[in-house]
Amino acid sequence: MSRGAAHSRVDSLFRRESGRILAHLVARFGPHRIDLAEDAVQDAMCAALQTWSFGSLPAEPGAWLMRAAKNRMIDLARRDARTARILPKVLPEDQAQEPPTDTGPLHDDQLKLMFSCCHPTLAPETQIALILKALCGFSHAEIAAAFFTSADAVEKRIVRAKGYLRKSRTVFDLDNARQVRSRLPRVQQAIYQLFSEGYHSTDATAPVRLQLCREALRLAELLVADPSARTPSTQALLALIHFSSARLDARIDAHSNFVLLADQRRSEWNAEHIALGFQFLRQSAQGDEVTRFHLEAAIAAEHCRAESIEATDWEAIVGLYELLAAQAVLPAIEINRAIAVGQARGPRAGLDALAKIEMPVGYPFLDAAKATFHAALGEHVMAAEALAAASASARTPAEAAVYRRQARGIK
């Protein structure tokens, strides 16, 4: 367990427990009772909050919350069942049983809910919103902040998604290995997107940035712990998240500004995350499937094992980006490939590669990359012009500020 992860254990108690407990209640009482389960979790947490604020936490706050939420759920479900004239025969009797742990049934409950959230009829952004809400304890406003949208829009999305959940009486069946395998890519994609959203967030000061990355790591770890979901591609995804997590802190300076790869202090990269990244990358190398997670993890591994920018095996990275481009044509991949070409074969080659890329409007990274190579060639005017263009097409003020600062550095 890394220092960062251990810290987040105390730090995000309520968020973590809300996801774990909700997943358990939904698995136990049925997805059609998800609203009731949310109420039960909220009530239990309010009671805990009031008590714990005045003193110390119980030895096992998670167990305390679970017991309180289960009791509340039984109360609410009985009341609900009476009004609906349905006999409450599904209600369990074991109010004081099993202490919750990180493994076993509770862990499975979270996975089941995660797979349920990734139903193919739901749009990817809806799946992610639902995961953040149900499994990560994010409020609508917090989800909205993460995705630059309004809380109202998020609420609509969640209501629609829960409408689907409410229609079914059982959660996803993890014992059906075939079903697990067929839905796995969606679950992986949701976790990947969750991490990317946090990692590539344009606002370095947003605390939600780190939370998204931590949650993605936690969910990927859950996935790898399951025998049916532990495929090479899942291991590659976890490796990628570890390699990227290693660099999270070094990417931001003391003034909450982004630090370019060339300027990052590699001694600040987290060695434990890097070690875990290599461990899972090695495990992912079984079988003959090479997914984009494998390729992206391999690229991140190249960066992590290099002593410096100069000592990086840029030709290897160019090769990996070419394999990646063969799988999917995405602007980010094209630009990163061209940047690697420039690092491997000189700034002029980099500019030539960048010149071949056709870019959608409102995408600042192409101009930013050009600026770097122009500056390396001593073409300061062209570098400044490119940065001005990047700044003009930046998606947020914070992003524009990064380019303006870079431009000031050139003069």
Added chain:
Amino acid sequence: MAEFLYLYRGTEPATAKLSPQQMQEYMQAFQRWIGELAAAGRLGACAPLTPSGRTLSGRDGVASDGPYAEAKDLVGGYTVVTATDLDEATNVARGCPFLTIGGSVEIRPVIDVAKPM
């Protein structure tokens, strides 16, 4: 120096809307605040209260359940602090995180029965 009783009113409506993250931040802020009062030597008795209870009233001591206050008036906890006067006690209470989530803090001077008024 005199004692003052802080009554925290409206706990339930204030906490019901908090997200887990906000709960986390609030709890830590409140614990920190109580810790600061203790470190400053101001802290006396201090505890949360359940919303339920029993009221005895009248000569016969008729018992009824619950304090029957409106949720926003219900006392969710109390703290006894030491301060020189009501103004200082008020200033100390201004730092209470309960205010940041929409609760109210009632400040009541405790009468020292040993002192002539």
